[in-house]
Amino acid sequence: MSEAGATQHRQLKISILRYNPQDPNSEPHMQTFPLEEADGMTLFIALNEIREKQDASLQFDFVCRAGICGSCGMLINGRPGLACRTLTMHLGEEITLAPLPVFELIGDLSVNTGKWMRAMSERLETWIHTNEAVDLRKMEERMEPQLAEEIYELDRCIECGCCVAACGTARMREDFVGAVGINKIARFKIDPRDKRTDEDFYELVGDDDGVFGCMSLLGCHDVCPKELPLQTQIAFVRRKMVRMGMK
Amino acid sequence: MNIIYTDVLVVGGGLAGLRAAIGARRRGFEAVILSLVPPKRSHSAAAQGGMQASLGNAIKGEGDNEDVHFEDTVRGSDWGADQQVVRMFVNTAPKAVRELAAWGVPWNRVQRGDREVVINGQRVTITEKDAAHGLITARDFGGTKKWRTCYTSDGTGHAMLFAMSDQAIANSIPVHERTEAIALIHDGGRCFGAIVRNLVSGELVAYLARATVIATGGFGRVYRVTTNAVINEGMGAAIALETGVAALGNMEAVQFHPTGIFPAGILVTEGCRGDGGLLLDGDRHRFMPDYEPEKKELASRDVVSRRMEQHIRAGKGAKGRFGEHVWLDITILGRAHVEKNLREVKDICNYFLGVDPAVDLVPVRPAQHYSMGGVRTNHTGQSQTLKGLFACGEAACWDMHGFNRLGGNSVAETVVAGMIVGEFVADFCASPESDITISTGLVREFWERENARIDALINSTGTEDANVIKMRMQDLMTSNVGIFRTGDALKAAVDELQELLIKSRNIGLRYKVKASNPELVTAYRVQKMLKLALCVAYGALQRTESRGAHFREDYPQRNDRDWLKRTLATWPGEMDTLPTLNYEDLDILNMELPPGWRGYGAKDYIDHPDTAARQAQIEEIKNSLATADRFAIQNALMRFEHLLPERFQGRNERLGEILS
Numbered sequence: 001m002s003e004a005g006a007t008q009h010r011q012l013k014i015s016i017l018r019y020n021p022q023d024p025n026s027e028p029h030m031q032t033f034p035l036e037e038a039d040g041m042t043l044f045i046a047l048n049e050i051r052e053k054q055d056a057s058l059q060f061d062f063v064c065r066a067g068i069c070g071s072c073g074m075l076i077n078g079r080p081g082l083a084c085r086t087l088t089m090h091l092g093e094e095i096t097l098a099p100l101p102v103f104e105l106i107g108d109l110s111v112n113t114g115k116w117m118r119a120m121s122e123r124l125e126t127w128i129h130t131n132e133a134v135d136l137r138k139m140e141e142r143m144e145p146q147l148a149e150e151i152y153e154l155d156r157c158i159e160c161g162c163c164v165a166a167c168g169t170a171r172m173r174e175d176f177v178g179a180v181g182i183n184k185i186a187r188f189k190i191d192p193r194d195k196r197t198d199e200d201f202y203e204l205v206g207d208d209d210g211v212f213g214c215m216s217l218l219g220c221h222d223v224c225p226k227e228l229p230l231q232t233q234i235a236f237v238r239r240k241m242v243r244m245g246m247k
Numbered sequence: 248m249n250i251i252y253t254d255v256l257v258v259g260g261g262l263a264g265l266r267a268a269i270g271a272r273r274r275g276f277e278a279v280i281l282s283l284v285p286p287k288r289s290h291s292a293a294a295q296g297g298m299q300a301s302l303g304n305a306i307k308g309e310g311d312n313e314d315v316h317f318e319d320t321v322r323g324s325d326w327g328a329d330q331q332v333v334r335m336f337v338n339t340a341p342k343a344v345r346e347l348a349a350w351g352v353p354w355n356r357v358q359r360g361d362r363e364v365v366i367n368g369q370r371v372t373i374t375e376k377d378a379a380h381g382l383i384t385a386r387d388f389g390g391t392k393k394w395r396t397c398y399t400s401d402g403t404g405h406a407m408l409f410a411m412s413d414q415a416i417a418n419s420i421p422v423h424e425r426t427e428a429i430a431l432i433h434d435g436g437r438c439f440g441a442i443v444r445n446l447v448s449g450e451l452v453a454y455l456a457r458a459t460v461i462a463t464g465g466f467g468r469v470y471r472v473t474t475n476a477v478i479n480e481g482m483g484a485a486i487a488l489e490t491g492v493a494a495l496g497n498m499e500a501v502q503f504h505p506t507g508i509f510p511a512g513i514l515v516t517e518g519c520r521g522d523g524g525l526l527l528d529g530d531r532h533r534f535m536p537d538y539e540p541e542k543k544e545l546a547s548r549d550v551v552s553r554r555m556e557q558h559i560r561a562g563k564g565a566k567g568r569f570g571e572h573v574w575l576d577i578t579i580l581g582r583a584h585v586e587k588n589l590r591e592v593k594d595i596c597n598y599f600l601g602v603d604p605a606v607d608l609v610p611v612r613p614a615q616h617y618s619m620g621g622v623r624t625n626h627t628g629q630s631q632t633l634k635g636l637f638a639c640g641e642a643a644c645w646d647m648h649g650f651n652r653l654g655g656n657s658v659a660e661t662v663v664a665g666m667i668v669g670e671f672v673a674d675f676c677a678s679p680e681s682d683i684t685i686s687t688g689l690v691r692e693f694w695e696r697e698n699a700r701i702d703a704l705i706n707s708t709g710t711e712d713a714n715v716i717k718m719r720m721q722d723l724m725t726s727n728v729g730i731f732r733t734g735d736a737l738k739a740a741v742d743e744l745q746e747l748l749i750k751s752r753n754i755g756l757r758y759k760v761k762a763s764n765p766e767l768v769t770a771y772r773v774q775k776m777l778k779l780a781l782c783v784a785y786g787a788l789q790r791t792e793s794r795g796a797h798f799r800e801d802y803p804q805r806n807d808r809d810w811l812k813r814t815l816a817t818w819p820g821e822m823d824t825l826p827t828l829n830y831e832d833l834d835i836l837n838m839e840l841p842p843g844w845r846g847y848g849a850k851d852y853i854d855h856p857d858t859a860a861r862q863a864q865i866e867e868i869k870n871s872l873a874t875a876d877r878f879a880i881q882n883a884l885m886r887f888e889h890l891l892p893e894r895f896q897g898r899n900e901r902l903g904e905i906l907s
Contacts, residue, residue, distance in 0.1 A: 007474060022448065022762040039568065040511070042599070052714045056766035061284070067286040067515045067598055068405065085598040106425075106512050107763050108449055114285025114424045118416065120404040127351065127413040134349040136342035137897045137906060140302075141349075142381030149587075151353035152399050155406055159287055193351060196702045 010037045010093055014046060016058070017098040020107040030096075031055075043083035043097070046063065047109075067225065070160030073100050074109050080162035080223045083109075085147035100165040113161040120177055124204050126184045128194045141193070154187035154233065156221035156226050163230065165221035175209040179230045182211050186233040189240070201237075202244040211238045248694045249452045250687065253279040254676050256440050256456035258428045258483050260286030262404075262661035263640025263668075264462030265411045265420075267628075270669020271458075272418045276676045279454065280422040280445060283478050286412045290464050290476040291661060294404025295591055297386060297396035297516035298662075303578035303901045304357050306375050307394035311358050312901065314335040314877055315392050318840060320653060323390045323547050325795035325805060326842040327497065327619075327649025327813070328831070332503040332626050332638065334839070334887035336656075336663050337648050341899040343407040343662040344383060344397050350410045353399050354383040355588075357443075365523025365579055367543065367629040368533065378902055386588075387521040388654040390547035390847070402592045404658050411662070429771065431493075432460065432635065432685065432693045433484050438493075438636035440683045441486070442697045446768065449761035451698055454692050457681035458672045460628075461487055461638040462665070465618035468779045469730075471721035473615035474507050474514035483642045484624065484774035486828075487622045488782070493633040494815040496623035496644030498779065499786035502652055502796045503730050505551040507614025509572040511599050514616070515592045515609065517654040520544040522588060524577040526555065527608065529565040531574070534558050537674050546847035549651040549796040552613035556730050560610075567610060581605070596650040615732060617641065617657060619796070621784070622817055626890050628668030635681065637672055639664035645711065646845040650795025670892035675806035704770050709755035713770040716754070718745050720773070720780055723747075728784045733800050737788035744784055746776040782816040783825045790814065791830055791851075807842045807855035835861050840887035 019028040033050045044065045051058045060083070063071040065186045072228040074083050076093065088095070103111035111235035120126075163179035170176045185205050186195045205211045214234055221230040250620050255271045257264045257559070258299045260282030268278040303311040316337040320510065321328055348354055359380035361372050366387075374385075387713075388396040399406040415422065428441035432453065440455040466481025487493040505526070506515050507727035528534045538554045539546045546554075556572055558564065565569035577585060577592070582605040586594055587606070596604045622630060622638035630636040639645075640661040647660060675681050727740035751774045758766045771840040793799050811833050816826040835841050835857040843856055844850050867885050874884075878898070888896055900906040 013614075020763060023760070040599075051765060056756070057760075057764070059763055059765065063284050063288045064290065064293050069284075069290075069292050069476065070404075071284060071288045085594075087598070087601075109658065117285065117287070118422070121413060121416050127410075127417040128349070130349075134345065135899055136345050137894070138344045138345075139900045140383055140900075143353075144381060145356040145358040145384075147354045147398075148353045152355075152402070152406065155353055155399070156294075156402060156411065158405070159285075188351075191351060191353075193349065205333070210473055233694060
């Protein structure tokens, strides 16, 4: 925040792709809102101010407004990102906002990532698979500290949908699991508590809707707000699945 | 009118609600979860620092057990907690961590051998035991005698929520996303479900259930400066209050977290101080030891927040463009530690402040953080006045936090309460008591009443702006019902909140449609939020003492003689502008730990006449059992295990306490 910002604020022009599928008279169109910038203004603050003072019908999603819940993914000047932690000072005076592609549109900037992610979780069975019963009174199973950290590294995904929105394959293949899905497979594959074998994982992602659909454009890796090592994980899972497929 | 039938209707898809639903499902009952947002976006994800459970694996946690966790929690609560519930909690917390470990949470683990840590501003080397290698480790947190807070870096809530949510998916539990319960359906002291609004289509649907579970979290958004997510508007507690039958407990007990980044109020974890971070004033002086020589930066949150504000009032704050604050210094921890164990903190500082906490100081000031109050229930999670209505997690007051919650005890509570309440919900569903005896005619009346209310708002020619009312409420709560409270300021707040409530009945909308209408949502929610705000402000005005997070400058002493009681707020008349308050005594003669000094904070308090008598009894019991083990002594002081569901009874194994 520069000191100059305290006295002289920029006049922003925020253009938003508007469309409300609930309203039969609504047509997709761009609408531009003028807004005086404030110190430390984020897109969370800006959009709320527009809704409170200019257009009460504007739809968007925020929850934590701290960059950790993944609700507010949208196209910010064409690039997928989290709106809540995007400071307007890092953008030009003219800002364009659009909903994430691929996901079902709820209205304006709000998309149904929840439905998509649940379907992905159901399909890839993104939970620990084991038949071992756990006696909760007994001490926990041990795990190497380093391994726990490696699992956490992949567990940090917030399912915001930015990787899917940035994915060439996801635009062409409706059922592609995306980097988010492949990363989940990598996460459970390295977790010794999950007893699934490579064969089991092959059943889940060993096809063109899974890891072989990836064209290695790696837009996912570039836009991931959590900076997950998606490139490495996709390569890892693909390598394992190729080996599995050649058996 | 569409009706959806289920056994268990869970309102809220955070950790508590998910775990309760899983518990009921595993007992063979159908459960449906309602959630404002996809459940993995719930505010549980924002819990950063960790979850308290007395595993005692880390060397600085050695000797920890349920007894120590119990004492810390009761002292933290300033003796406002229900001690039997605290016992149920501390006995189940290790089981909860272990269950989550089995479900895939990548808890950080003990690494054998030497490691360097920062304690009291000094770098020291500690040596972890060989025998503990690979077990779940813990970090230090405020108000605790041992390092007890289990964690995954500083994304603990996230890792827990994802594992839990995926378990719900594994158990095929449907989550109806983007739906909101706007009224409970009840008759004759029995709750039968809720009228639910689809936030996208605007459609109202009646959900009928044997048991209804409120798990909607806190109501921090009645304040302007809060760490809470924007969805934390307390709607679950509000619809319970609006029945006129269910009561809310201790609503004036509101926690302010010491380290909200200034001015945005976004949380940075207590783990910053737990791991050795310091608080510095405008002169870069470490001021906490001057006030709190025993626990310093790691006194309980209510105490640290008050000391920070006190220091700023004394003119010692740092002055910035947005006002005064103090500094959080975690540079002493080193870059490697910050980037590994405090990475969310690093991201937050980077994105919202443009600072790098590995080298820069972080501006912080206390911000509203947690609602100790909520739907009053017994130890099973069931409302004492509205059968079939359950509550768990932050939305509930069962009451394990009393007037101040310890850091790390809230995510722990969400899961523990979900486990315990889920079992009692299943017991209830298995009994004939849970039969759904309400007529569809009466259900229709509830549906039509809510539908008419929405129509009235949309068609209203009123002149009041919902957003303006909401912002004024938030300002009032932050300025008059905050960390330091006085009778005059509270009275002014109560008066104006009542005016706002009356004004809120005359809201007019600019955007007059039923579907996908954020302004409509603000309008009906602010009417409910004002009632919660009034419960907080009016309860605070009436409570002429200071206890935990409730601090009255005009009554600075804790007063056990007159105020060792729980506030119960109800809202019997729809057009009332104030809650009706009643009080429930806490019985010292049944306490395992009678009131005393907390070990930090103020030392002067007004004793209750029973305290000395109970203390003497306890001495006598302890003397008579001098050779008995800790379990026998505990059992003689205050029985609790029979209160737990059978599934969660039993001791917890530790390195020093191996179970056969």
